[in-house]
Structures are given as C-alpha cells and as structure tokens.
Amino acid sequence: MSAVQCRNGGSHGASPEKHRPVMCARVVEGLAVRPDGLYVDATYGRGGHACAILCRLTSGRLVVSDRDPEAVAHARAALGRDGRCTVWHARLSELPERLEAAGLAGKVDGLLADLGVSSPQLDDPARGFAFRGTGPLDMRMDPSAGEPAADLLHRLSVRELAALLRRFGEERSARRVAEAVAAAREAGTPVRTTGELAALVEEVLAWPEPGRHPATRTFQALRIAVNDELGELDAFLERAVDLLAPGGRLAVISFHSLEDRRVKRAIRNASRVGDLPPSVPVAPAGLRPRLKPLGRGERPTAQEVAENPRARSAVLRVAERLP
Numbered sequence: 001m002s003a004v005q006c007r008n009g010g011s012h013g014a015s016p017e018k019h020r021p022v023m024c025a026r027v028v029e030g031l032a033v034r035p036d037g038l039y040v041d042a043t044y045g046r047g048g049h050a051c052a053i054l055c056r057l058t059s060g061r062l063v064v065s066d067r068d069p070e071a072v073a074h075a076r077a078a079l080g081r082d083g084r085c086t087v088w089h090a091r092l093s094e095l096p097e098r099l100e101a102a103g104l105a106g107k108v109d110g111l112l113a114d115l116g117v118s119s120p121q122l123d124d125p126a127r128g129f130a131f132r133g134t135g136p137l138d139m140r141m142d143p144s145a146g147e148p149a150a151d152l153l154h155r156l157s158v159r160e161l162a163a164l165l166r167r168f169g170e171e172r173s174a175r176r177v178a179e180a181v182a183a184a185r186e187a188g189t190p191v192r193t194t195g196e197l198a199a200l201v202e203e204v205l206a207w208p209e210p211g212r213h214p215a216t217r218t219f220q221a222l223r224i225a226v227n228d229e230l231g232e233l234d235a236f237l238e239r240a241v242d243l244l245a246p247g248g249r250l251a252v253i254s255f256h257s258l259e260d261r262r263v264k265r266a267i268r269n270a271s272r273v274g275d276l277p278p279s280v281p282v283a284p285a286g287l288r289p290r291l292k293p294l295g296r297g298e299r300p301t302a303q304e305v306a307e308n309p310r311a312r313s314a315v316l317r318v319a320e321r322l323p
C-alpha cells in the first residue's frame with residue numbers, strides 16, 4: 001500500500017490505489033471540512049474520500065467504517081496508527097447505534113456515504129460481483145454474513161426471482177431470465193458462477209441495450225438483494241440527521257435511481273414542515289425543518305466520467321443540519 005502525501009504535508013496509507021474516489025473535491029467542499037471537526041466516512045472502501053478528509057484535519061477526528069472486512073483491514077493498516085482515526089466494521093444501518101454508544105451521536109460535523117460497491121470488490125472475480133471474468137456467484141460485501149447470490153438463485157421460485165429482477169434491476173425481461181435460471185436448475189446444472197449467469201442472460205436477452213452488457217440489470221438486482229442495500233440505506237437515512245451536530249453536513253453519493261430517490265426523499269422530508277394552520281404562527285420544535293438541502297443533486301463532470309467511467313451514474317446530494 002502506498003502512502004499518500006496530503007495537501008497539509010502529512011502522509012498516511014489510505015490511498016485510492018486502483019479505486020478513484022468519485023467527485024472527491026466536491027465531497028470535501030460539500031462537507032465543509034474543518035480542521036478541528038468530527039467526520040464520519042460510513043463507506044470507507046479504499047479510503048479515497050477518507051484520505052481527502054483526513055488531509056484537512058489537524059486536531060479533528062475521523063471515524064471510518066465499512067461492512068466489508070477487506071475494506072476494514074485496509075483501513076486498519078492505513079489509519080490504525082493515526083491517533084485521529086477510529087476504524088469500525090459496521091453496516092450503514094448499525095452506524096447510528098455505534099456512534100451513540102461512542103457518545104458521538106449529535107456531534108458529527110460531516111457524514112459521508114458513498115454507496116454501492118468499490119472497484120476492488122468489482123475487480124476481484126473471487127468476490128462474485130462482476131460479469132467480466134468468472135468466479136463464485138457470491139456478491140456479499142461481508143462474506144461472513146448472509147446468503148451468497150448463488151444460494152438465493154437456488155432458493156427463489158420463478159415468480160419471486162422475476163419480481164426481484166424487476167424491482168431491483170428494473171429488468172424488463174425479468175420473467176425470461178428467471179425462467180432460464182429455473183430451467184438450468186431443473187436440468188441439474190444450477191448457475192453457480194458469475195460467468196455462467198452472464199452467459200445465460202446473454203443467451204436469453206436477444207436484444208440487449210446498446211453499450212450495456214445484457215446481464216448488467218440482473219447483476220445489479222442480485223447484488224442489491226443479497227446485501228439488502230435499500231433496507232440498509234433506509235435505516236441509515238432515518239437516523240442520519242440525529243447524528244449531525246447543528247451545521248453538520250450530510251453527503252451521499254448514489255449510483256442508481258432506486259438509491260437516489262430515497263436520498264432525495266429523505267432530505268426533502270427533513271427539510272420541510274407540513275402546512276401549519278394560521279393559528280400556529282411558529283412551528284413547534286418537533287415540526288421545524290431539520291435539514292437544509294444544499295443545491296440539487298450534482299453529477300460528475302464529463303472530464304471525470306472520461307477519466308473514471310464508473311462515476312458516470314453518480315449523483316451527490318448534500319444537506320446541512322439546521323439548529
């Protein structure tokens with residue numbers, strides 16, 4: 001692991017390596033990182049954003065966490081000896097409790113969630129996320145917990161699988177893919193690898209979308225289901241505002257509309273008060289807006305997408321906790 005020279009002259013081992021942090025400058029700007037603040041990177045990955053935040057801290061503190069044990073091991077190796085940093089193995093949904101237990105809830109100046117999978121997860125065929133290259137059909141971000149994708153495929157009926165592909169992948173040919181999976185199972189050759197699943201979908205979908213591998217939506221749907229990504233995000237968003245100090249910032253990067261819709265809705269709901277009757281001139285405390293959205297969803301520049309095609313579907317939303 002190579003150490004990175006920070007802008008403030010320090011150096012540490014959190015480095016983007018092959019993984020380029022998406023919209024990194026905008027994230028740091030959106031979080032308005034203060035040298036003495038408390039920051040939480042809830043999705044460490046390979047520490048690209050964490051590194052950029054840490055570089056701006058002097059007496060400040062950084063908590064990083066991830067559900068992937070490999071990411072956590074990377075964080076421990078890179079940041080474990082930096083007294084300003086704390087590393088946790090935690091899911092997004094567990095983070096509020098962890099912060100509460102550490103006495104940090106309500107004190108966070110900047111909270112970042114960069115959703116989805118990291119490049120190291122996607123690029124390692126053994127993790128089972130990618131349809132390029134082949135490996136066991138696993139897709140668990142935390143391989144020590146939950147059900148691998150192959151077992152899920154084995155367990156679901158055609159109806160259930162089609163519904164899952166439609167819901168999480170917006171796959172229009174969900175039924176045909178589900179039937180092909182079931183047919184392979186009944187023929188005694190169940191799909192067990194990423195290569196087999198990619199080949200099966202390629203065979204079934206005669207009219208793939210130009211420029212997109214026909215299995216893209218199927219893989220996305222399975223990944224979201226295996227990791228309960230939307231449930232995780234909902235649980236996180238429900239408590240995120242409580243974690244922030246007044247003036248603290250929340251920044252979330254999402255990569256598909258199912259995520260972004262949730263982030264947008266959560267920010268919008270926390271930013272408004274329902275219509276008050278004229279007899280109630282000032283909203284009671286519990287009804288006051290708790291967040292102020294800062295700008296609209298922001299997308300990476302054409303140049304960033306050219307340099308890092310994985311950024312192409314990213315949307316960054318930032319909001320500030322009101323007093």
Ligand SMILES: C[S@@+](CC[C@H](N)C(=O)[O-])C[C@H]1O[C@@H](n2cnc3c(N)ncnc32)[C@H](O)[C@@H]1O
Nearest residue numbers: 021043045046047048049067068091092114232
């Ligand atoms: C896009 S990468 C983050 C990259 C990181 N910002 C960087 O610059 O290196 C997403 C990371 O979030 C983690 N992750 C996704 N969903 C999670 C969840 N529900 N709880 C905790 N970590 C999660 C993944 O394991 C992955 O490491």
